[in-house]
Amino acid sequence: MTRVGETELLPGGKPLKRVVFSADEIRARVEELGDEVSRAYDSSEGVLVIGLLKGSFIFMADLVRNIRLPVSVDFLVASSYGAEKTSSGNVRLLYDPEASLRDRDVLLVEDIVDSGHTLNELIPQLMARRPRSLEVCALLHKRVARLDREPRWVGFDAPEEFLVGYGLDFAEDFRHLPFIGSI
Ligand code: IMP
Ligand code: MG
Numbered sequence: 178m179t180r181v182g183e184t185e186l187l188p189g190g191k192p193l194k195r196v197v198f199s200a201d202e203i204r205a206r207v208e209e210l211g212d213e214v215s216r217a218y219d220s221s222e223g224v225l226v227i228g229l230l231k232g233s234f235i236f237m238a239d240l241v242r243n244i245r246l247p248v249s250v251d252f253l254v255a256s257s258y259g260a261e262k263t264s265s266g267n268v269r270l271l272y273d274p275e276a277s278l279r280d281r282d283v284l285l286v287e288d289i290v291d292s293g294h295t296l297n298e299l300i301p302q303l304m305a306r307r308p309r310s311l312e313v314c315a316l317l318h319k320r321v322a323r324l325d326r327e328p329r330w331v332g333f334d335a336p337e338e339f340l341v342g343y344g345l346d347f348a349e350d351f352r353h354l355p356f357i358g359s360i
Contacts, residue, residue: 211243223247232288293322
């Protein structure tokens with residue numbers, strides 16, 4: 178990163194307010210999450226890990242490498258549409274997992290829980306496919322949402338700031354930063 182006076186600049190020149198979670202902190206926490214997930218499931222059946230794109234792609238890649246169980250991987254793309262950028266509560270599946278959820282232990286991986294609309298809308302839709310179990314592992318949780326069901330695993334409680342990096346974007350940039358920063 179370049180630096181102008183005291184301010185670090187992200188690629189492209191946008192100022193970084195601060196590093197919120199360093200790459201080392203993230204790595205250590207993702208290892209712990211992988212251990213916890215590995216202990217929670219039946220080791221013969223394994224788990225179907227479904228990443229919510231795009232934000233979860235880096236977290237998901239690191240998480241599954243720390244799970245010592247049979248793992249199948251799939252993704253889903255959800256889009257919230259309606260009023261403006263604040264997710265209005267209308268969440269539509271744009272890409273649907275090919276894997277059948279029926280009678281599987283399903284772990285949904287999310288980058289960050291903010292308003293909670295995404296999870297509140299998606300969980301009933303996925304439950305309708307009759308998985309044996311459905312749990313959520315979220316890397317970050319801003320703890321402002323009124324969730325119908327809390328994620329079973331959370332990496333970090335996040336400050337109410339706009340965060341980028343490690344999968345999180347601002348206008349589609351900064352997902353590739355190895356740390357999580359606020360802008
Ligand atoms: P929710 O439905 O409001 O919980 O929205 C969650 C989604 O909003 C996340 O999956 C992110 O894509 C996005 N989001 C929420 N907060 C942030 C942030 O601080 N930085 C980047 N994306 C965010
Ligand atoms: Mg997202």
